[in-house]
Amino acid sequence: MSMPIYPFVITAFVLFGIGLSGAILRRNGLALLLSSQIAFSGCYLALAAFSAAHGETGVPTLLVVAVGAAQAVVTLAMVINMKHRRQSMDVTEANELKW
Amino acid sequence: MPISLDLVTFGLLALSGITAASFAVAHRRPLLGAFALLISALSVAALMAIFLRAPIAAVALISLQGALAAAIYVFSVSTLDDGQLAGQIDKGRTGPSRARAVAVGAVTAGFVIMVAVAFFDAGSSMRIVPAASDSTSGDLFASRALVPFVITGFVLLAALVGIFQGMRAPSEEGERSL
Numbered sequence: 001m002s003m004p005i006y007p008f009v010i011t012a013f014v015l016f017g018i019g020l021s022g023a024i025l026r027r028n029g030l031a032l033l034l035s036s037q038i039a040f041s042g043c044y045l046a047l048a049a050f051s052a053a054h055g056e057t058g059v060p061t062l063l064v065v066a067v068g069a070a071q072a073v074v075t076l077a078m079v080i081n082m083k084h085r086r087q088s089m090d091v092t093e094a095n096e097l098k099w
Numbered sequence: 100m101p102i103s104l105d106l107v108t109f110g111l112l113a114l115s116g117i118t119a120a121s122f123a124v125a126h127r128r129p130l131l132g133a134f135a136l137l138i139s140a141l142s143v144a145a146l147m148a149i150f151l152r153a154p155i156a157a158v159a160l161i162s163l164q165g166a167l168a169a170a171i172y173v174f175s176v177s178t179l180d181d182g183q184l185a186g187q188i189d190k191g192r193t194g195p196s197r198a199r200a201v202a203v204g205a206v207t208a209g210f211v212i213m214v215a216v217a218f219f220d221a222g223s224s225m226r227i228v229p230a231a232s233d234s235t236s237g238d239l240f241a242s243r244a245l246v247p248f249v250i251t252g253f254v255l256l257a258a259l260v261g262i263f264q265g266m267r268a269p270s271e272e273g274e275r276s277l
Contacts, residue, residue, distance in 0.1 A: 003105055003150060015120055015143070022124030023210045030129045030171060034136050038120045041143045044160060054161035058153025059239045065159045066251045070258030072167050075187040080174055086203065 008049035015042030029079035029089035036075065040068045109150060116142030129179070133171040140164030 019039025023032055048061045083089050116139045123135035141164075144157035240248050 004108065007109060007113070008146065008151065011117065011146070014117050015139075018117065018120045026124070030175070031124070031132065033167075033171070034123045034132050037136055037164065038123060038139060040115065041120070041140060041160070041164075044150075044156070045143050045146060048147045048153045048156060052151040052153065055236060057239060058147070058151075058156035059244045060247075061147070061153050061156035061246050062159050063244070063251045064236075065156055065163060066255050069163045070255050072163065073170075074258050074261045076170055076174070077260050077262045078166070080178070081267075083120055083178060 005049050005053045009046060012042040012046035012049065015039070015045065017042075026094050027090055029082055029091055032091060033072065033075050033079060037068075037072060040071070044068070105150070109146065112142045112149075115139075116146070118222050133168040133175075137164055137168040159179060251253045 016039050019037070019042060022035030022038065024041045026032060026035060044061055044065060047057060047064055050058055051058065079089060082091075082094060086093060119135045119139035119142065123132045123139060127137065140160055144160045147160070148154045148157035272277050
């Protein structure tokens with residue numbers, strides 16, 4: 001099973017583009033979280049493809065997935081907190097810096 | 100590249116992943132969006148496990164996205180009302196502004212360029228090669244990947260602190276003093 005790398009890279013680009021477009025166009029907190037995770041999935045796929053192309057293991061991808069988990073849970077906590085504080089998940093309403 | 104079972108499998112998985120990702124981004128119902136995110140993650144994880152020889156990362160990806168989808172599901176069911184669950188969260192939106200349209204156009208143009216580069220440059224020389232075994236992956240954590248492993252642990256610890264800080268109940272006294 002020897003496939004070229006470019007189909008994976010193209011798929012990763014498309015996934016990243018979908019996620020980035022969602023992050024630009026949507027303004028709901030949960031939608032932003034979903035979009036960022038889609039973009040992250042594209043990054044994981046590209047990283048795994050290039051790791052495999054260079055004979056590396058999946059260890060770098062695993063570490064990046066762990067960092068992505070941290071990003072996801074912190075973003076979800078922010079969305080939940082925003083919902084509790086403002087009764088809304090519209091991120092355009094969060095336009096005040098606290099400090 | 101001739102048509103083979105590998106290519107067909109790759110095409111189906113990539114198509115399901117991209118379709119589910121588009122659905123997750125475009126749909127207004129949070130529960131269906133979380134479900135679509137899980138489908139997209141499963142497709143990407145299958146690509147990683149079958150073709151890219153990264154089964155551990157694929158399992159981690161499924162665990163992450165599954166837990167995230169479950170958390171979104173529980174949050175949505177317990178917090179949102181019927182109207183928000185039905186997709187009325189973004190009500191009142193009048194359409195993308197010019198700046199957003201320009202940004203989306205720039206992103207699309209960038210993808211076209213990158214895809215062209217991927218097609219004509221990387222595709223000609225770089226191919227998937229057999230990677231090391233899982234036992235070698237485990238050994239890497241204690242040797243070459245030890246520093247990133249420790250740094251990732253600190254990042255996760257900082258994220259844990261961030262979760263507790265972010266989930267803290269709002270207090271009027273604290274808000275005034277800050």
